[in-house]
Amino acid sequence: MAARPTANLVENARHLSDDELRSRLIAYGLEVGPVTASTRSFYERKLAQCFAPISEREEKPPSVAEPIETQAKSVPESPSVYYGVRLPRNDEGEGNFERVYVSHVDAHEAARRVKGARFKGFLTRAEAMAYAQTTEPTTDPVASEEKNAYKSPTPQQLTELRMSVQEDNFSKFSRMVDENPRFLIGSGDTPVAIHLGPHWNALHVMSIFDRTEMAQFLVNILKSDAFWKKILPDDDVESRERRKAFLIDLYLNMPDKTNCETPLLLASKFGCVAMVKFLLSQASLNVNCRNAHGQTAIDLAAMRCKDDGSHNLLKKELFKREIRQLLTDNVYVPLYRSLDNTTLPLIGQPWSPDPKHSPIRIARNNSARRGGPIVVSHGEELFSGGGDSSSSGRTVQSSPTTVCAYAGPMSAEKAQLLYKDWSSPVRGRSREEINIRRSDSERGMERIGRRLAHTKGVPWVEYWPFLDDYVDLLTPGGLQALEEYFTKQWDCTDVEDPLAEQLAQLSLSPSFITGKEPSKMDQDVLNALGNRSIQEDLYPNVSKWKKLVLGYSNEERQRWSTPRRKVSRRLTETREMMSPVLAKLKPSQSPLVSHSSYQAPPPSRIAKKLNYDV
Numbered sequence: 212m213a214a215r216p217t218a219n220l221v222e223n224a225r226h227l228s229d230d231e232l233r234s235r236l237i238a239y240g241l242e243v244g245p246v247t248a249s250t251r252s253f254y255e256r257k258l259a260q261c262f263a264p265i266s267e268r269e270e271k272p273p274s275v276a277e278p279i280e281t282q283a284k285s286v287p288e289s290p291s292v293y294y295g296v297r298l299p300r301n302d303e304g305e306g307n308f309e310r311v312y313v314s315h316v317d318a319h320e321a322a323r324r325v326k327g328a329r330f331k332g333f334l335t336r337a338e339a340m341a342y343a344q345t346t347e348p349t350t351d352p353v354a355s356e357e358k359n360a361y362k363s364p365t366p367q368q369l370t371e372l373r374m375s376v377q378e379d380n381f382s383k384f385s386r387m388v389d390e391n392p393r394f395l396i397g398s399g400d401t402p403v404a405i406h407l408g409p410h411w412n413a414l415h416v417m418s419i420f421d422r423t424e425m426a427q428f429l430v431n432i433l434k435s436d437a438f439w440k441k442i443l444p445d446d447d448v449e450s451r452e453r454r455k456a457f458l459i460d461l462y463l464n465m466p467d468k469t470n471c472e473t474p475l476l477l478a479s480k481f482g483c484v485a486m487v488k489f490l491l492s493q494a495s496l497n498v499n500c501r502n503a504h505g506q507t508a509i510d511l512a513a514m515r516c517k518d519d520g521s522h523n524l525l526k527k528e529l530f531k532r533e534i535r536q537l538l539t540d541n542v543y544v545p546l547y548r549s550l551d552n553t554t555l556p557l558i559g560q561p562w563s564p565d566p567k568h569s570p571i572r573i574a575r576n577n578s579a580r581r582g583g584p585i586v587v588s589h590g591e592e593l594f595s596g597g598g599d600s601s602s603s604g605r606t607v608q609s610s611p612t613t614v615c616a617y618a619g620p621m622s623a624e625k626a627q628l629l630y631k632d633w634s635s636p637v638r639g640r641s642r643e644e645i646n647i648r649r650s651d652s653e654r655g656m657e658r659i660g661r662r663l664a665h666t667k668g669v670p671w672v673e674y675w676p677f678l679d680d681y682v683d684l685l686t687p688g689g690l691q692a693l694e695e696y697f698t699k700q701w702d703c704t705d706v707e708d709p710l711a712e713q714l715a716q717l718s719l720s721p722s723f724i725t726g727k728e729p730s731k732m733d734q735d736v737l738n739a740l741g742n743r744s745i746q747e748d749l750y751p752n753v754s755k756w757k758k759l760v761l762g763y764s765n766e767e768r769q770r771w772s773t774p775r776r777k778v779s780r781r782l783t784e785t786r787e788m789m790s791p792v793l794a795k796l797k798p799s800q801s802p803l804v805s806h807s808s809y810q811a812p813p814p815s816r817i818a819k820k821l822n823y824d825v
Contacts, residue, residue, distance in 0.1 A: 224255040232258065244471040244503060247464070260291065292332045294318035295339030299327035310343035311336055361393045361442060366407065369394075373405040376416045381425060385749060388432060392442040395433065400454050402462050410468035418474040418490070421483035424687050430493065431688035433459050435695055456495070463490065464497045471503040479508040479538070482516030482530040487537050491620050492670055498538065509538050536622040543619030544630050546656055546673075547612045556615070556656045558634045561626035616657050616673035616681075618664040629667060633660055653773065654735045661739065673739075677724055677732065684739040690750050693736070696724075697752035723759070730774040733760050737768075 224232065229246040232254055236243045239261045246254055294312045308325075312318040315332070322328040333339040364372070368387075372394055375383040388394050395413065397403045402412035409415075417426045432438050439451045446454070464473055475496060478486040487508075490496055501507055513531035545559040618629060636644040636659075648655045657673050664671035665685065672681040678696060682689040700722065723729045724736060737760050747754045760768070 224258045236261070242503075245466055245501060247497075249461075292334070293336045293339035294330050294332050295341075295343035296321050296328055296330040297343050297345065298325055311339045361391050363393050363397070364391060364403070369403070369405045369407075372413070373416055376405075376413060376422055376425060377420055379420070379422060379425075381428070382746075382748065384425060385428060388429075392438055395429070395438075396442065396458060400458050402458065402465060408468075412462060412465065414462045414474045415467055415477060418478035418483060418486050419481050421478070421481070421486050423483075423485040423489050426486065426489055427686050427688040428691060430459065430462070431691045433462065435691070437695060437698070459493075460495045463493055463495055464500060466500075466502070471501075473497070473500050475508050476500065476502055476506075476511055479513075479534050480511040480515045482513040482527065482534070484530055484533050484537070487534050488620065488670055491537060491541065492672075509535055512538075533622075537620060541620045542623050542626040543617050543621075544626050544633065544660075545614045545617040546660060548615040550611050550613060552653060555652075557612070558630065558656070558660075559614075561623065561630050563623075614674075616660060616671070618660060618669050618671050621669045625667065625669065629663055629669060632663055653731070654738070658738055675736075684736065685741065685743055690745070690753060694750045694753050697756055701752060723756070725774040729760070729763065729768075729771050731771045732774050734768045734771055737761075 227235070229251070232251070233243050233246050236254060236258055239258075241257065241261070243254065244250065292313070292315075294315060294317075296308075296310055296312065296318055298308075309321065312321065312330075318330040322330045331339075331342055333342065372384065372387055374380075375387065393403070394405075395403060402414075404410045405413055406416060413429055414426060416422075417429070434455060436451070439446065439454065443451070443454075462474075466473055467477075472480070475487065475490045475498070478490060491498070499507065502511070512534040513527050516527045516530055542561050542563050544561050547557040547559055619626065621629070644659050647658055651658065661671055661673065661683075663669075671683050673683070674681050675684075678692055680692060682692050684690065684693060724732045733756075737757070740757070745754045745757055
């Protein structure tokens, strides 16, 4: 029997680029969508299957490379796919039960005759036979998915969830997702299509109707450990993080069934500026995606912006310009601080994610990392090009620096204005901002930048050490992260003894961020929340904490001390990247020792050491 060329054809197709693979499939008259990492293997097999019939007629395809032509001259005599049927454990089936089939229909009919049987396609008979003879569970995500107590929602329930998004009913959407996580995650860790026609998931619908707060809540839920523990309680940490990254990437970059448009393309097409800003802030977003017609988000900007009275022609042009500025001028304004907080903070120059000219990089491909996209990569270049560092006399050797907050993305013009207002206060509020800088050396610059960013409508995030993440506490995502933090602190559901549970509830009554005693961190979080009202039904623990903190007077809160600083995982990453600089420091200059965390011993101990009587 002649050797089968299908495997060789697939192997040769793997050496083609995405554009070459797409062009050759189009030459065969096939409709081809975006060629991505998840769809490339499917299109490679399509190309091999399309070429096999042509080789049997001894005809050459119009645009197939020479190595494929030479290997496809031999006509395959064996089937293209072999289907192995595997019986469940302790069940051998009928005596004349065949294990390998060449027809999908026959394999499916054979698997139906035995309860629990499975079948799978392979390129060779040997692989199909090996699969059929084993009784071990498969490693496929769908086959090995753990059972849980949540049922898949019905089409009527999915329609109800979609209507809650369209009607902007945030409380109903959050309640339905909390009651059944299967509204968000389907079989194989894939997004659930809540609109079956175009195969839209929840983020597609939110992008069309500009539901930015719902989208922030959705992404934050997918990142939370509580969501995954609820649906997969026995999953380990490594597998959970891998599932998180996979599902979030699919939600952000999955094309729909109609025009192969992702949430970013839909948000840009319908003129949803706020939604485009939010999507651009996500690390795993593919900004350069194209639809079935080859159009990018810049080409589709405000194309379907409706003229319903609120969107006239002038506003449509304004939305188009703002979206294109967001997609082309992706500029940030960072705030630098030393790891030990021994030097004054520095407002960085407006920066765009260009690795050739900037010491900061966007970690868009590292979807497993939490927090904001900006991390320090080259400490020696932090103050290059900025005139402020020379005047302060700071060097990286004396004060290793990291990014503690940043505003963006935004246009270049808006970034210049924000940088000017942040670094040089305008007349009228200069005295107030100077007092904030002098009285609050640890969060003063963040307070000023946070207020400016919210006033100008610019996204803002800052690092909170107790969360170990970059968040904006005024957004639903930030409030949800704060709610989960308090839930972990006050949770006593693991206690089995009822008496011990009551004692645990007494000991774990609503406390402060760093423990039983209040600290300046509580005041900083209270300042970040501002005058925003907290919904008790959505964030009950945050509401309890806020009432507890407001029970103290303003004078008492101002006297709260700074909590002891800890070297977090995020700061450890920065330390590892700056290890060549840290190696030159003396132990007393180490940035990992916080001078502000030193606590003086009580007077009695000092007097005893000096041989004085107390």
